[in-house]
Amino acid sequence: MDGPTAIVITSGKGGVGKTTLTANLGTGLALLGKRTVLVDADIGLRNLDVVLGLENRIVFDIVDVVDGFCRLKQALIKDKRFEGLHLLPAAQTKDKSAVSPEQMERLCKELKQEFDVVLIDSPAGIEQGFRNAVAGADAAVIVTTPDVAAVRDADRIIGLLEAEGLGEPRLVVNRVRTDLVRRGEMMDVDDVVDILAVDLLGFVPEDERVVIATNRGEPAIMRQDSPAAQAMRDISRRLAGEAVPLAETAPPGFWSRLRRVLGLGAG
Amino acid sequence: MNLRVVRSRRRQPAGARPPGDAGEAGGTPSAGASRTGQAAGQAGTFEAAWADERTLLVRKTLRCGQEVRYPGNVVVLGDVNAGARVVAGGDVIVVGALRGLAHAGAMDTPGAVVYAHRLQATQLRIGPTVARSPDRPGGAPDADRRSAAQGPEIARLRDGMVVIEPFPAPPGGGG
Ligand SMILES: Nc1ncnc2c1ncn2[C@@H]1O[C@H](COP(=O)(O)OP(=O)(O)O)[C@@H](O)[C@H]1O
Numbered sequence: 001m002d003g004p005t006a007i008v009i010t011s012g013k014g015g016v017g018k019t020t021l022t023a024n025l026g027t028g029l030a031l032l033g034k035r036t037v038l039v040d041a042d043i044g045l046r047n048l049d050v051v052l053g054l055e056n057r058i059v060f061d062i063v064d065v066v067d068g069f070c071r072l073k074q075a076l077i078k079d080k081r082f083e084g085l086h087l088l089p090a091a092q093t094k095d096k097s098a099v100s101p102e103q104m105e106r107l108c109k110e111l112k113q114e115f116d117v118v119l120i121d122s123p124a125g126i127e128q129g130f131r132n133a134v135a136g137a138d139a140a141v142i143v144t145t146p147d148v149a150a151v152r153d154a155d156r157i158i159g160l161l162e163a164e165g166l167g168e169p170r171l172v173v174n175r176v177r178t179d180l181v182r183r184g185e186m187m188d189v190d191d192v193v194d195i196l197a198v199d200l201l202g203f204v205p206e207d208e209r210v211v212i213a214t215n216r217g218e219p220a221i222m223r224q225d226s227p228a229a230q231a232m233r234d235i236s237r238r239l240a241g242e243a244v245p246l247a248e249t250a251p252p253g254f255w256s257r258l259r260r261v262l263g264l265g266a267g
Numbered sequence: 268m269n270l271r272v273v274r275s276r277r278r279q280p281a282g283a284r285p286p287g288d289a290g291e292a293g294g295t296p297s298a299g300a301s302r303t304g305q306a307a308g309q310a311g312t313f314e315a316a317w318a319d320e321r322t323l324l325v326r327k328t329l330r331c332g333q334e335v336r337y338p339g340n341v342v343v344l345g346d347v348n349a350g351a352r353v354v355a356g357g358d359v360i361v362v363g364a365l366r367g368l369a370h371a372g373a374m375d376t377p378g379a380v381v382y383a384h385r386l387q388a389t390q391l392r393i394g395p396t397v398a399r400s401p402d403r404p405g406g407a408p409d410a411d412r413r414s415a416a417q418g419p420e421i422a423r424l425r426d427g428m429v430v431i432e433p434f435p436a437p438p439g440g441g442g
Pocket residue numbers: 011013014015016017018019020021124174175176204205206207208210211214228
């Protein structure tokens with residue numbers, strides 16, 4: 001990561017883990033010493049604050065900022081546990097048209113003067129909310145689950161990102177169920193990478209501890225007993241520019257692909 | 268054939284995309300679609316285009332929701348993903364995986380083919396004929412599709428049916 005970067009976390013399909021990853025990767029980056037701000041661009045359906053357990057501290061929101069109703073500093077919420085982590089909450093009572101892409105672009109520029117990383121949590125869909133979320137971004141992370149419908153939507157989003165000048169997004173495959181993959185009942189990670197043909201940032205196993213932590217308003221990434229947390233810590237480090245090998249947590253399928261690539265016979 | 272006659276009459280069919288549009292294939296799919304879609308009924312116009320024998324080179328993967336329509340041949344240097352479509356007056360050549368929809372000979376050009384490095388399309392159209400992959404019980408996931416595609420294949424019309432064969436044909440194989 002050279003210089004301040006704004007990264008949008010997006011997917012097309014809802015419920016694949018954008019908000020969960022924004023909260024956790026943001027926490028991970030803050031723990032790595034990056035000054036990090038999370039922007040909830042899901043206006044009208046805000047929940048990043050809930051996942052972070054910060055809901056009770058919201059006074060102003062993103063719409064107040066772009067409307068000039070308050071200063072940016074006044075709307076930013078400092079995380080109660082993690083030094084260097086901040087949240088710019090979405091508005092609950094307005095809808096997506098309350099903010100324009102131009103305003104988002106200006107906002108991200110301003111945030112990059114204060115922070116090393118701006119992580120933008122995107123709403124589902126391909127409408128204005130999506131366009132707002134990507135408007136100020138320098139890079140994109142695509143989140144998908146390993147199912148046909150989510151991959152299809154991710155593919156669509158990658159096409160739209162190209163049109164927005166975000167041509168080389170990186171991919172996170174979330175909620176991978178190793179047992180189903182092993183039985184051939186679920187696409188494996190390299191099937192997904194094969195179809196989407198973008199760089200893999202990492203994959204996160206399905207892990208009920210993520211749900212439990214999320215419901216408590218604390219990021220799962222801190223937990224030492226969770227494979228999903230380990231995966232998200234690795235992804236944070238990759239986002240921060242460290243070279244963390246993928247193979248450490250690769251499910252079956254990865255090696256067969258590698259063998260194919262190396263010309264060691266069909267996997 | 269009468270193609271030559273048509274060629275001399277008109278090089279650029281009304282409503283067809285100029286070759287310069289190639290770079291933004293998929294960028295504004297709806298605009299291109301409606302323009303050529305409207306001309307699709309006028310068979311004569313497209314015969315003229317086919318006679319031109321121009322080829323559009325698409326140097327990227329076509330993603331879900333993106334569409335390329337061209338009166339000549341289309342070559343895709345990349346994949347055509349599920350939910351994307353290529354409609355060509357002539358041949359469709361995919362130097363990658365074809366998972367979306369390909370329609371060759373869209374103006375009933377005789378002899379049009381679809382070639383793909385990995386032919387994994389769920390539906391193919393050649394001229395007026397539609398072929399779809401056999402229904403899989405339970406709609407088994409992707410593994411199936413991958414094992415189905417061993418190597419490059421070509422699809423063409425034989426006696427009004429879409430026939431898919433390995434390409435080049437294996438030695439000794441009938442065909
Ligand atoms: N790796 C995971 N394992 C288990 N549950 C997960 C995982 N990632 C996300 N979830 C759960 O999936 C649900 C949807 O996640 P969320 O982040 O809200 O998706 P989105 O923001 O894309 O709509 C939440 O209940 C969340 O706790």
